[in-house]
Amino acid sequence: MSDRIVFDNVSKFYGDVLGVNRVNLSIPSGITSLVGPNGSGKTTLMNLMTGLIRPSRGDIRILGLTPDQPEQLFRLVGYSTQYDSFPKGLTGYQCVSSYLRLYGFDRARSEQLTWAAIDRVGLRDAAHRRAAGYSKGMRQRIRLAQSFAHNPRVLVLDEPLNGLDPLVRAETIALFRSLAKEGCHVILSSHVLHEVDIISDQVILMSAGYVAAEGNIQSVRSEIEDHPMQILIRCDRPGELASRFFAEDHVVEVRLHNDRRGLLVKTQAPDRFYLLMNRIALDGFEVESVAPCDDDVNSVYEYLIGAEEPTR
């Protein structure tokens, strides 16, 4: 399909060292997040996606094009790496425009595109200062500008929000959303899981070179069958509430919280559980909060990849 990025049984080895192993993916447009511990193969996957390295085995097709068609492919793809370095002596403006010239745009068009990109990241005032004197956040934004200045259809971003303050984060996320709405494939990697939760349309979890899970996060969650849904409820009479829950057949475990003001429920049928809550809550319980403990990337991550690995 020529509107997707397709990985077909792709493996990449660096000598004996594993990059990624037997990856099968089909990525639609929208915002896709790559999540996984350091060393799990995210950067390798990104390098494969942008055609910078070739797979040891398997095929990659990016919107119908292969890395064997570099002239067309590289126009479609933009890449922002995690490495924080710039050619010496260039100003912010020059950083963006010099790369644009490589695409074959003439001077006028290149200038126009550069300013459009710089405006989009909000660096117009600082564009003529040296990039080496920028703060970390500004350097990150200039790298972003560089990556989408030529209006690519696939944007691959390695930890794009690193070092950005909350305000700029929110603006950058809005930028990604608008790009995604225009039909772009935005692929970004991030360690900040709750952000990934909020901004992604789909998620790819990687672990040790394998794809552990991919898709929309809710559907991934519901597919992990051996883990019933955990919900934390805080109320005034947790013991009594617990006994009401035990009467249901889909509740597999109820645990009282240490502070005696809450309980943790594990249920195999969350929908039924919530509708049940509606009725039970009317029986005089003072409900303080209800929170699913694992409906998010964080918990899926923990289940599939593991929490707090010992230091290697």
Added chain:
Amino acid sequence: MAVYKRSYRPYSGEITPVWSRFLVLYRFSRRNLFRSKIQTVFFVICLFFPLLCLLGIYANSHLSALAFLGQRTGPFLDVNGRFFSIYLDVQAAFAFLLTAFIGPGLVSPDLANGALTLYLCRPLSRTEYVLGKVSVLFITLSWITWLPGLVLFFVQASISGWQWMWDNLWIAGAIVIGSLIWIAVLSLAALALSAWVRWRIVAGVLLLGLFFFGAGFGRAINAVLRTQQGYLIDLSQLVSIVWHDLFRDLGEPPLSVTEAWIALLAFTSFCLYLLMRKIRANEVVR
């Protein structure tokens, strides 16, 4: 039975005196120094010549020891200012090489990965840091320059008697001061290079180059401009002039002693300035 949980424990024990903190740097550097076999061996080699001198002094006066060797039974060494001047020349060369080994690795590892911030966020001022690093070189080089030199002096004094010692006390002073000057010049040059140049080998080569090129260019300038001022950039020559003065060597120095002192002072101050520029907790980028 008790179950011990490991958790964060605050510290309220004794604290070492503030003035002695710079010696911590010396202790840690010393450990690294003698970890390398080559450096240890070289350090030992540096002590051969003093040992030789010691044997010479001893043999000089205990002639009977030589009788069985069939040598002529007269003192063959004249232990005077000239003797110690030669001793210092030789040891200075060794000191130079030893500094080229040790010096470059003193400051650059701290700067390479930002560890200096951690040093300075402790009760350690920049001066103390520099003092600590200088003390590494100072102590190590002292072991091969004026300390053995003084030992030789006092051995000779114990052989020759009080009168000889009083008459020649100025030699002891010359040994100490001469060594200190050389140590100061070497240390500061090495530290400044270590602070500005990242790679140890390059810094070591530059240190060697500093002296040799200085000498070479100095002579070239002298030849071309027909002057003696070229020696102002020849560090070994400058130090040599000062030593000849200290050891009361006769002879026409190419520059006046005062000029030599001033030039050396300027050089060491410049190195110190360069060093302090690099020793900062953080850089301000414009």
Added chain:
Amino acid sequence: MNHPVIELRNLSVRLGSREVLRDLSCSFSGSTIGLLGPNGAGKSTLINTLLGFWTPSAGSAHIFGSDARTDAKKIRSLVGYMPENDAFIHNMSAVSFIRLMAELSGLPSETALERAHESLFYVGLGEARYRKLGSYSLGMKQLAKLAQAIVHGPKLLILDEPTNGLDPPARQRMIRLIREMRDSGQMHIVLCSHLLRDVEETCEEVVILKQGRVVHYSNLADERRSNRRFLELELEGTIDGFVDAARGLGCECAPGAFHRWKLVLADNVEVADIYRLAAERNIQLRRLNFRRDTLEDIFLKAMESTNGGL
């Protein structure tokens, strides 16, 4: 006499020709405070001033009663600092390095070695403590930085972006450590971070800087305790009828992202009433909690209010 942990009185700091901090006044005595602000707001400068690296051009900064301008050494013996950037010596083993740092902070030699081992175990680097720091991964280097900051048992810990670049398990470990240290009651912590989640999870107070001034101060613990009228809901099902009915009861409703809704309960409306509405319409209340503003809302509001609109 009980001094506040940090006290700033009209503190101004000038770097070169720029006035980076202007007339800052603030007092902190709690257990943890988050220091937030956009890039260039002066957070690093403030930290550097507290450590005595920059001198104030006006005003004063006192830590535990000592003036940062004159008693820098005394302050530094009470403070542990974890910088944002890399800070390690490539060829030294972790234990040697931490021991060096401890000795420089004034601990006697043997005690320094004991505490070096202890603090490395405490942060979780026990297995790797004899390896050279140059061989450590990023997460381990961050933990090593934390270890050197706590080895001398400081009373104030300043952490600058502690979870920077850490993957989720490493980040959780770091957050857990910070919480443990906070709960031990033995030290005060200043946390400087862009990740509001980290600050929310660990800090009780928050101060927001912008362009060198304090634009906001919050006590998160207090805020969590009050505000019983504001609900945050995540709904599943046909929502519109529910929202209309809630509005009909007098509650204000505003949509958030991804099925989230913010509700302001009218005076005579209780949570039970909301549940009744949900039961009637077969709506699932997947998430419910009392929350007025997230830290993100507070931050964005603080930024806006001084700009007169972004």
